[in-house]
Amino acid sequence: MIDGKKVLFSGMQATGNLTLGNYLGALKNWLTLSDEYECFYSVVDLHSITVRQEPAELRKRARNLLTLYIAAGLDPKKNCIYYQSHVSGHAQLSWILNCFTYMGELNRMTQFKDKAAKHADNINAGLFTYPVLMAADILLFQADVVPVGKDQLQHLEITRDIAQRFNAIYGDVFTIPEPYVGKTGAKIMSLQDPLKKMSKSDENPNASILLMDDEDTIIRKFKRAVTDSEACICYRDEQPGIKNLLDIYCTCTNKSTEEAVKEFQGKGYGEFKLAVGEAVVSVLKPIQEEFNRLSKDKAYIDGIIKENADKAGYFANKTLRKVEKKVGFPERIR
Numbered sequence: 525m526i527d528g529k530k531v532l533f534s535g536m537q538a539t540g541n542l543t544l545g546n547y548l549g550a551l552k553n554w555l556t557l558s559d560e561y562e563c564f565y566s567v568v569d570l571h572s573i574t575v576r577q578e579p580a581e582l583r584k585r586a587r588n589l590l591t592l593y594i595a596a597g598l599d600p601k602k603n604c605i606y607y608q609s610h611v612s613g614h615a616q617l618s619w620i621l622n623c624f625t626y627m628g629e630l631n632r633m634t635q636f637k638d639k640a641a642k643h644a645d646n647i648n649a650g651l652f653t654y655p656v657l658m659a660a661d662i663l664l665f666q667a668d669v670v671p672v673g674k675d676q677l678q679h680l681e682i683t684r685d686i687a688q689r690f691n692a693i694y695g696d697v698f699t700i701p702e703p704y705v706g707k708t709g710a711k712i713m714s715l716q717d718p719l720k721k722m723s724k725s726d727e728n729p730n731a732s733i734l735l736m737d738d739e740d741t742i743i744r745k746f747k748r749a750v751t752d753s754e755a756c757i758c759y760r761d762e763q764p765g766i767k768n769l770l771d772i773y774c775t776c777t778n779k780s781t782e783e784a785v786k787e788f789q790g791k792g793y794g795e796f797k798l799a800v801g802e803a804v805v806s807v808l809k810p811i812q813e814e815f816n817r818l819s820k821d822k823a824y825i826d827g828i829i830k831e832n833a834d835k836a837g838y839f840a841n842k843t844l845r846k847v848e849k850k851v852g853f854p855e856r857i858r
């Protein structure tokens with residue numbers, strides 16, 4: 525609790541360009557929850573280097589992502605929007621929690637298996653202990669709730685296990701966090717292979733809608749989206765392409781699945797795809813405009829970066845000092 529409010533923590537990696545999946549699965553929920561909770565939204569750049577990055581590019585992407593959080597509507601005066609690398613407590617707590625995490629647990633993480641397969645030439649220890657750093661992010665702020673897409677639930681589970689293990693030894697140190705997964709949009713699928721998650725690291729540019737794609741590109745990508753030959757706009761697992769498009773449409777328009785299915789009854793796939801594309805454009809356009817405006821205001825963004833790193837650092841240190849004491853590190857002499 526901070527000032528009587530429950531705490532929310534979430535983050536995104538500054539790798540690749542954000543996709544519609546990131547927006548609908550994560551950012552959009554962040555906005556919905558941001559009034560109710562005391563929120564910490566981090567650009568998790570420490571996580572990014574588990575995969576090799578080009579330094580100048582990483583720096584640029586990290587700044588763009590932070591700007592995009594604000595452009596999407598998060599108020600940086602109310603929500604603490606900051607770079608993970610500016611708060612050393614993340615790395616410090618991560619080390620301590622490494623000593624409370626079992627190899628066997630980490631071996632079961634599906635994201636590690638996926639990423640290790642993708643980056644066979646660089647299966648580094650950071651990639652393996654990635655979930656421990658994520659646990660540290662969350663526990664450092666004593667978060668009650670963590671909004672994520674479905675693919676991150678396994679990481680939330682290990683975070684809870686680590687916290688409970690630590691608390692069982694040392695008493696009530698950490699708040700046990702709950703995941704928050706939105707009712708719709710929790711797993712947006714690739715437009716080219718609707719059985720695969722839409723991912724910013726997909727090599728096929730037609731598979732993902734990028735948050736910064738212009739109107740023509742968005743419409744074109746939807747026109748090319750893989751569907752089926754059923755000629756029915758129905759919401760069912762046997763038609764994963766159409767199901768995904770309906771999910772996207774409903775999440776963008778805040779309509780229910782039933783409403784959408786009714787709306788497109790008897791209509792052709794061409795018309796439907798265009799309507800989905802237009803719904804997405806109307807969500808993304810204002811965000812893009814605000815992003816372009818904010819990007820030009822260097823002093824404003826710099827001010828936020830500084831102010832919020834200090835604020836995050838303050839709360840992080842509170843938890844860190846408590847943990848250091850519990851595990852038996854010597855007291856600091858002032």
Ligand code: ATP
Pocket residue numbers: 535536537538539540543545546547548549550671672673674675676709710711712713721722723724725726
């Ligand atoms: P990559 O695919 O390159 O590993 P990513 O697109 O999954 O990256 P992350 O930074 O790992 O991006 O995820 C940021 C947030 O967006 C997480 O909460 C994640 O669950 C959510 N997210 C990512 N992709 C999707 C998707 N296709 N549908 C819904 N939510 C998603």
Ligand code: LTN
Pocket residue numbers: 533534535536537568571657658661662670671672676679
């Ligand atoms: N692994 C997450 C990003 C992430 C995160 C977090 C999300 C890092 N630390 C803490 C929520 C809470 C991902 O989305 N790939």
